[in-house]
Amino acid sequence: MKNKYNRTIFFEEYVHINGIDHYLLHSGTKYSNPLMLFLHGGPGFAESTISYIFQKQWEEIYTVVHWDQRGAGKTFTKNPNETPTFDLLLEDLFLIIQYLKERYKKQKIILFGHSWGTILGSIFVKNFPDEIEYYIGTGQVINMFDNERVGYEKVKELALQANDKKSLRELKALGDYPGGSYGISFKNKSAKLRVIQGRYHLAVTGNFSLILAFMKSPTFKLSDITALMKMDKPNKELINYWCKFDLRSESEEYKTPIYYILGEDDWQTPYIISEEYFKTINAPRKKLYLIPDAGHMAMMDQPNLFFGTLSEIRNEEGKISTIE
Template sequence: MKNKFGRLIYYEEYVHINGINQYLFHTGTKYDNPVMLFLHGGPGFAESTLSHVFQEKWEEIFTVVHWDQRGAGKTLTRNPDKCPAIDLMLEDLFVIVQYLKKKYNKEKIIVLGHSWGTVLGSMFIKKHPEEVAYYIGVGQVISMFENERLGYEKVRELALQANDMKSLRKLESLGDYPGNNHGINFKKKSEKLRKIQGKYNLAVNWNFSTIIGLIKSPIFKLSDIYALIKMDKVNEEIIEFWSKFDIRLESIEYKVPIYYILGKNDWQTPYVIAEEYFKEINAPHKKLYLIPNAGHFTMLDQSNLFFSSLLEINNEEKN
């Protein structure tokens, strides 16, 4: 594994957590920087292999730790028969936070969640606020069904404006969307919508440069492809939970500072839903950043503007 930028902190490890070895990837420039734990999306889509594309500047102000969750990435390839459940994943997360606090001699850890990671992160900070310095939600999930309903309406509106009959027929074939499906059927249906949304840059579009970025990662292995192929099968129970998730059913009271960084072109987890919810929450401190010309992979689409937001958050929290 080549340390391209000559980082002081730059290594992979497997840590034994709740019965299995789980993968962590550490990067940073100073041991006294605050520690940020990155919770990836999916469920089951480890973003550690893409981190080199977007987080070089982050490492100047944070020690960034990527965790391939149970049922994802390199943790999945080590444990192909270990299917995750939400309570177990929250227990895993608690143990990892304790491990990082001890390893880096920190009282608290920053939690950054992306997409599905915002579900896990939001639940964790409610359950264990004493462990968390502050929380950053990127592509924040509020309600999965509301996300899909609004995302469908937006792409249909654009297809009508463009007189795009081919896309309109595909949307029509989805029937009553999102309907009453849950779990894997919900996810399969949503993936059909993603392809249409991708055409209008409303959702993640797996273009050539993103795939090349994945393959060129210093930590990429062919087995990571296996993990991507297997992730839905292994995560069926988590996908069932994720498809029904609605954060609005929980209390709006938070005991840690809350920051949202949202892409203004994100209609996969529509920013307008997160924006409305954010107005309602109570927290010791809160701030929302809306990044123009950025979609669901906000940190990839506008990496400089995203870093500017992180820098401002870091300075606010230091003061």
């Protein structure tokens, strides 16, 4: 793995935790910087391989660690017979954090969640607030059925305006969407909707450019593509949890500062749903940022604006910790 930017911290490793070997990718410029753990999307979509696209600036102000979760990426390749549950992932996450705190001599870490990672991250900070300095969510999931319903209506509106008969036929074929389906059936329907949404740049699609980005990564292995193609197989229980998820069923009380960074063009996890939920949150500190001309992968769509937002959060939290 070539250290292209001559980072002080730049290495990958497998750490035996909670019965299996977990893949971690570490990147940063100073050991004194705050430590951020990135929780990827999916379930099963490890983002460590594409982190090189958006993360270079982050490493100036954070030490960033990517963890390929059980059932995802290089951890899945190393442990192909593992079938994670949500409770098991919470255990993994807790123990990963203990390992990182000891390795970097930190009392707390920053938790960053993207998409599916916001589900894991939001529940974790509620259960283990003393482990986390603050939480950042992007592509924040509040309620999966509401996400799909609102995203469906948005693309239908645009297809009607464009007289896009092909897309309208495909939307009609989805039936009463999202309907009452769960699990893999729900996931398969949502994948069909993503294709239609992708035509209007409302959602992320698994197109050739994304595969090419994987292959250009300094950490790429051919097995990463295999893990990506097979990610639904080990994650059936997580997909059941994912499609029924509703953060509003939890208490609105948080004991850690909460930050949302949302793409203004994100209709995969529609920002308008997150905005409404965010108003109800009670937290020591909270702030919501909207990134213009950015979708579900806001950190890739607008990397400079996204980094500017991270810098603001880092500076404000730095001032608070100095006072405390």
